[in-house]
Amino acid sequence: MLFGVLGPLEVRTSAGEPIAIGGPRPRALLVMLLLNAGRVVSLEQLIDGQYGDDPPAGAANAVQAQVSRLRRTLPDGAIESHPAGYRAAVDPDEVDAHRFERLARVGRSMLAAGQYGPAAAALREGLALWRGAALTDLPYGQAQAARLEELRLAATEDLIEAEFALPEGTSIADLAALVAAHPLRERLCGQLMRALHAAGRQAEALEAYERTRRLLADELGADPSPELAEIHLALLRAEPIERPAAAPPVQLSSFVGRDADLARLRELAGARLVTILGPGGIGKTRLAVEYAASLDAVFVDLSDVDTAEAVPLAVLGALGQRESGFAPGPAMEPAARLVGVLAQRQVLLVLDNCEQIVAAVAVLVRQLLEGCPRLTVLATSREPLGLTGERLLPLAPLDTPPAVRLFADRAAAVRPGFAVDAANTAAVTEICVALDGLPLAIELAAARLRQFDVAEVAARLAGHAHFRLLSRGDRTAAARHQTLRAVVEWSWDLLDPDAQALARRLAVFVGGARLPAIEAVCGAGVEDLLADLVDRSLVESDGGRYRMLQTIRLFCAERLVEAGEDARVRAAHARCQLALAEEADPHLRRAEQLEWLARLSADHDNLMAALRWAVDNDRRTAFQLVAALAAYWWFSGRRSQATDAAVALLDGDMPDGLEEEWISCVVHAGARASAEQWKRAGELMERFDRPLRHPFGAALWGMTAGPPDGDATETHGVLLDADPWNVALGRLSTVLLGLLGGEPTAEEPQMRAALASFRELGERWGTAQALDWLGVLASWRAEWDNAYAAWDEAYDLQARLGASEECASILCHRAESLVRQGELVAARAEIERASALLAEAGELEVPVEIQLGFAEVARLRGDLETAADLLRRTLAATEGHGFGAEWLRGRVLTACGRLAAATGDVGDSVRRHGEALAFARTSPFAVELAHAVEGVADGATLVGAYEQAALLLGIAVALRGMAVVGDPDVARTAAAATTAIGPGAFAAAYARGVAMNRDEALAVLDNLRS
Structure with missing residues (x-):
């Protein structure tokens, strides 16, 4: 049976069929019994809960009649009569309120132990049980309802705390709503301040503190708590408020003997x-x-x-660090990131x-x-x-006295009231001596008191040949290892054959597993056997996942090999993980993507273990895992963990029908894939005549290999089917190519349509991409408010995914807009924020985009020496680092030309602008060619070709499809040309350039080169 009181009373059979409970009095009576599931509730308590302080005459008879009605409705034996009252004979875990309280306790315990992923999973599971206000069918249960509501809020706060340490993060909007609903809860306010700070919104964080401070003073006459004040002080000092790292786990037992x-x-x-x-x-x-x-x-x-x-x-x-997503330039080695x-x-x-x-x-x-x-x-x-x-x-083994104290302490935990006394001292001492004073062995032996008394435990240990052998003489480290092994083996021998079979098969789960996965790999109907393994301390459980201690898991893995089941069970494990990955893949492109990212993160160790096994034993499954997990790895910042597997898989033939999966391996292998493999992958992408099984592969290919040749619309129509996310991705990709190809005005409505599609799906990555580019378009037209609004929302979405690289890119776009507004100090601050964000994620090498931003701000502020040093390093960073970095090379060369002009080196300036133009002509993006042409126009003014400069500025607008309003370099070039030839001649030449189509513009540029 399943009972729900966290909302209107709900009763269901184990098969999920509802059972109607009629009448308000019987419903209230059942709620009271369920709140005390398994315990007797007195008749007086039931009357009080039904009628309050003024019960009617005959209330006792009325309660008895209501019990009779409930018994006719519920299965036999569900409600028992006792001399003192009545009892709901149900497992407390069948009642959602009790299950919620247990999961909330488990979540808080794991949070304290630094186990953030499992903590978040337990807390989400518990909070999901709520269907509305608690105990709505119990009119006189306000106190119980208030207690449950307080637990609900505390669990919500714990969940937020756990999410701070996870890649998916937590929602600022949801936090703000919680603070508004509960303005006096200081922990919520502190969490909101930390989230705003992490999103780069320091002013809003300070404002949140000030609101709470004023409210506490006005309502209660109190000051903020020391914890809240500490967060506020860190904000004022501009000190980092770091995401929580894994603290030493909180121990639930006493420290004995050391x-x-x-x-x-x-x-x-x-x-x-x-x-x-x-x-x-x-x-x-x-x-x-x-x-x-x-x-x-x-x-x-x-x-x-x-x-x-x-x-x-x-x-x-x-350390709470995620891997950064795609970034121009080489991937940073994890060890180097750690140093950073x-x-x-x-x-x-x-x-x-x-x-x-x-x-x-x-x-x-x-x-x-x-x-x-x-x-x-x-x-x-x-x-x-x-x-x-x-x-x-x-460390040496424990001496006998502390070993006996340890055994007594752990034994009392499993058998309340146990103590070492005159009757059992000899047996306990014998156990501790036989176990060589090894703490884990002693704890495992003490756990056996669930089944045996002390004398039986001592007799079983004495009868084990290994223990007799290893209890004497000078023992080496290996021998002491065998002592522990003997304890595990002894526990193993206590299992019946079915439990042994389950235990050895469980060894394939590296990071633990939930029951459905265990049944898929180890066999159905094992729940009771699993509970038995938990009772015998061979398996740990947090209420949702089951996990073996490493020592026991390795022992059981050896038994799996001995039984001849290793290959079969590991193959089943790999298939199970592939099924999870394939089930999750479409959800990662929908509103529930954060939930599924967390679910995959909880099974990350299993996924990687399955992939490693499949690389050596089942290449087809391995290829499928790489493709199915691509979106998860990239969204959660784990893409480098697939590199070794991808490289190994590429060292062999491509399985039939797995072209898409093979391409995914090339993308994840990155620079370690050969030029021939990249070329072959490109040819395969061009030949696809079907939609991709994993549509995110199209986005990955575009981010790593650059835009496709030919008709992008036709290409995406082939790769992407009618799935809503696929349609939105195809539209976004096509629009981006059109926008960067010089048609921003024509493509903007389609960009908004793509944004609407992603919003409707609730998918954050695509929504943020579309918002970012709408912000860029607005900034080109100097619509600053619209640009910043789009960027703020895009930043918040990417931050929730933990996408540091994407957040840094948005900050760079903001900096470019500030440069055009003449706000150079503010622009540098935004670039510094972007650099700090990547540094916090362990990125030691500054990306090209950020280096170029620093250099341009330095040049415009007159710090030419700093600008020159930065540009030398930036230009070198664009060589041989793939599409992402190389497409910025033209912009860096243009910056070098303008710097040369600022230093008075006309020849070098003209040469650099010529190099930039030549490179930009190889770019697939018209906006890059337009930027280079503006630089050439700047160079033309240096040699007195003012009419050509005006013509070139017009050509740049024609190529881009829009003028970039406020660009300081363009404004300077235009002013110099206007002064030299007059406004009329400048306007006429500029207009001729604006009126040219791409072919006419390229012809003019060819003449300039000659």
């Missing part, structure tokens, strides 16, 4: 690298967490990392479980310590990292 080791670790606080050494299960992680809990620390769990390339990515993720993020931070980096990739961790730690002078590192490993200056803290 006080002396903790003191030794604190004595080593001055060392920059300390490694806690010991075998698996000896307590390295717990000691590190206990030490770091009171410090500014970032916790990185490397237990699921199995490749060298994944180590820096794991650290970036723990941590270079000036004073923080403790805890790297847990380094042993399986110790060499890769050592390389990264050396690089970080050399480039980040204020950073300290605490590692846990079974062997040293082997770096100069490393301080080692080896």
Whole structure:
């Protein structure tokens, strides 16, 4: 049965069929019983809840009659009679209010532990249970309803906090609405201030604080909380308010037996690298967490990392950093990005479980310590990292007294009231000695008290040959590892064959999984077996996902191989992950894209594990995974994680029928794909005679390879079918080509139509792209208010996706508009914001667009030396870095020509403008040719060709289809020509240029070159 009280009372069978509960009194009675599911509710409480303080005569008989009505409606046994009252004999988890409270607790616990993705998932699941106001069928339940509503608000605040650390972020508009609805909740106000700050809207953040401060003073006569005041102070000081990093996980059990080791670790606080050494299960992680809990620390769990390339990515993720999306220029190496993020931070980096990739961790730690002078590192490993200056803290097994205390503490948690006494001291001591004082082994043994008493546990351990062997003599690290292995093996032996089969098959899930995925891979109907594994501490559960400890997972993986099931189960796992990716793909292009990005992020480790396995064992599935996950990787800033797989797949034949998937591999391989592979991919794109299975591939190809040759409308008509997002993408692509091809006025209505299509779908990426370009068009006409309104909305949407690169591009467009308004200081500030945004994401190499912006502002402000240095570096950055960077080369050459003119070098200026014009003629974009022509016009004034300068300015307008109003360089050129030949002659020459079509303009330019 399923019961809903978070809204109007709703009762459904397990099959989802509704059951009508008639009458307000029976409905109120059932709500009261459900609020106490599994517990007896007295008759007096039921009368109070039905009638309040003034019950009628015969109220008890009325309640009994209502119970009878409910029993006739509900299944047998749903409501039980007891001498003291009545009881709803249902599992509390069948009632949405209890399920919501459990998920809210789980979410808050995970949030405190720095597990932001799982926390957000649990909180979203809980909040989704609400269908309206709680307990609407309980007229005298205001206090209970208020309590649930308060929990709902607190869970919402927790969800917002978790979303700050996720790629999808949180909605500023939704936050603002919550603050307006609950103006006295300071935590919400602080979250809104942080979100506005992250979006670059500092003034609005300060305004939000001031509103709350005034309201607190007027309504309550109180000052803002210290937490809110701290955020306000950081804003005033222009200090960064960083997204939360992964803090050391909050521990739910006491710290037992390692006080002396903790003191030794604190004595080593001055060392920059300390490694806690010991075998698996000896307590390295717990000691590190206990030490770091009171410090500014970032916790990185490397237990699921199995490749060298994944180590820096794991650290970036723990720091709350996402990968940037497409950017002109080469992709930044993750390790170099880490240095950029941590270079000036004073923080403790805890790297847990380094042993399986110790060499890769050592390389990264050396690089970080050399480039980040204020950073300290605490590692846990079974062997040293082997770096100069490393301080080692080896852990020994617990002595018997602390081991007994640990066993007693953990045993009491699973068997309330347990204590070590005269009757069981010998047995407990025997257990601890047999387990060699290994904390994890002791905790696993204590968990067995759910099924056995202490004597039985001791007897089973004593009867195990491995334990008898390893309880004596001088033990090496490997031998102590075998002790832990024996504990896991013993737990394994307690399982029946069906549970063993499930346990070994679960080992293919690297990052845990939800029940439907487990059933798809391991077999249907395993829910009870799964619950049994959770009870036996072989599997952990957060209420939604199930996950094995790494040690147990590796043990079970070996059993999977021994059973001869490894290939079959891993193939099923890969198919399951492919099904998830293909199911998610269309949702990523709709209003629910943030929800599906979060869902894929929760299964990211599984997706990548499936891809790695498929590359070696099932190339067809691997190709399909790359294409299906492309939008997810790019939207969530993870595209570089597909590079190795894509390169490996390209080193072989292309499977039949997977041309689209092969092209996706070329795009993700990037510079590591050969010129021949890029050429072949281009030929395949041109030959497509069907819609793409994954339409985002068309957008990826356009962003990486440039616009198609020939009729773009015809090309998109072939690639994209009638799906609404496909239609909107095709329209946007065609409009962009027309706009950049010199027809902005004609294409603007179609751009607005594309925007409307994306808005109707609720898809943020396409909406932001269309808004950005509408802002550019408005700025060309000097419609500044319209431009900034479009850019503000586009920025907010891209920020919610976590798209730092796209946000930086929008800021650069804003800066260009400010330059044309003569606001050079403000323009530089916008470019600095863009640069800082990329730096926060770990991008150390400044993109061409930003370098060019800095150079142009420096030139216009008269700082010619700085401008020259910037342009030298910018010009070099446009060479050999692909379409995205190279198409800006013409603009950089034009800037070099204007700088040469400013320094008085006429010859160099004319030469540079000629180079810019020659390069721009190879560009597919007429706007780039127009920009170069304006530069040539500038050069013409230097040699006294004033009428030609006027003609060229007109040609530039004809090529672009619109004048760029307010360009300071164009204005200077026009003024010089007008002064020299007079207004009439200038106007006539300018008009001749404006009237030319493209072919006539190119002929004039050819004559100029000759």
